[in-house]
Amino acid sequence: MGIYERLCDLVAIPSVTGDEKDYGDALARELEALGLGVERQELAPGRFNVLARGANPRVVFCTHLDTVPPFFGPRLEREAVHGRGSCDAKGPALAMIEAARALLKDGEDRIGFLFTCAEETDSAGAALANAKLAEPWRPAFTIVGEPTENRFAGAHKGVYKAELVAHGVAGHSSQNVGPSAVHELVHAIEKLLATDWGRHALLGPGTLNIGTISGGVAANVVADRAIASLLLRAVEPPETTERKLCACLSPHVELMKPYKSYGPIEFHVPHGHEPIPVAFGTDAPHLSRWGKPLLYGPGRILDAHTDHELVTKRSFEQAVADYTTTARELLARAEVVR
Incomplete structure (x- = not known):
């Protein structure tokens, strides 16, 4: 054969x-x-x-x-x-x-x-x-x-894969209640997307992708929970990546333990x-x-x-x-x- x-x-x-x-x-x-x-x-x-x-x-x-x-x-x-x-x-x-x-x-x-x-x-x-x-x-x-x-x-680049879980207080959207878990998560993501994730001489810059976002129950209800998944193609050690991630989070957003984490x-x-x-x-x-x-x-x-x-x-x-x-x-x- x-x-x-x-x-x-x-x-x-x-x-x-x-x-x-x-x-x-x-x-x-x-x-x-x-x-x-x-x-x-x-x-x-x-x-x-x-x-x-x-x-x-x-x-x-x-x-x-x-x-x-x-x-x-x-x-x-x-x-x-x-x-x-x-x-x-x-x-x-x-x-x-x-x-x-x-x-x-x-x-x-x-x-x-x-x-x-x-x-x-x-x-x-x-x-x-x-x-x-x-x-x-x-x-x-x-x-x-x-x-x-x-x-x-x-x-080859490293990987840091994790979830962000935001916590809020449910309530009627006409009232000054909250915080909204969705709003807290969006603010955190805005900071993450603006963060410099380092650069490697051969691999170039680290890159972040927010893969999924979910949360809330209706447009007129303040969200009590929201979740986003992220994957960073990392050019820095996991400890550096995690420190930068945490610096972007408010007290209402929690970084869950990563599924997979290693440096370049x-x-x-x-x-x-x-x-x-x-x-x-x-x-x-x-x-x-x-x-x-x-x-x-x-x-x-x-x-x-x-x-x-x-x-x-x-x-x-x-x-x-x-x-x-x-x-x-x-x-x-x-x-x-x-």
Whole structure:
């Protein structure tokens, strides 16, 4: 079977977050066929990370098992493979496996794999792998696979996701009562949108999005409660972000505990490559014990999560070559990295 037919077979397995099992099993079979020791690391019943290793894994290939919904199956064309997960991230996964095949053929077994579940939601799989890292795993570098158009990312923004809850006093709108939770929330949001969220040399400015606003019961009733959700693409540490957020809030507006919070992540970039910034998030912030991270993969982020998701054959083939070369270079220096 050709490589692109194999990729189509992987794309044909639905693996929307929460339903990663069948795809995880398929990748486990691919890794077992390479002669690697394979482990399923359970996150929840029917959900697991797939780990595989040679004798002494110092360089790890890592990407995620899950995709966003909705699932749609593969289509093989002359220049590309289409389908959900083709670039995010089944194309990267298979390119990594092919790179490992070349390395193992040459006798290099200081490699490993970590395929995680739940990256598209809360990175629970990556957090589990980080907590359970143990001998004989001693990764010096982890290559994270995401669609970067075959370029090495130098950094990606952090994330601060939270809710604002405003409290007021309900009453008739004709009277001088309140405060209005809606008014308090609007004033806070006005200040937040005017705040400087910092700047990173590669990533540029931090950016805030107020995603949803709800509150009140009727136009003639002073609102006693209002809620807004926010997501900040952060270029500063979470502590700095939170301090700035709180400075914009009145006593009537409460910052709820963030769902997800981490600062910007910087990546190792191999010599001779010009780093690029990326705005999307990855599992990398949750793999602090897995050595220095790199971020690279075939495909375009502009095609990921769309109804036309694809990876071109040229991009896939370049990724196999680059993963192989990069792993060799990293292994040559892995023993001096502790």
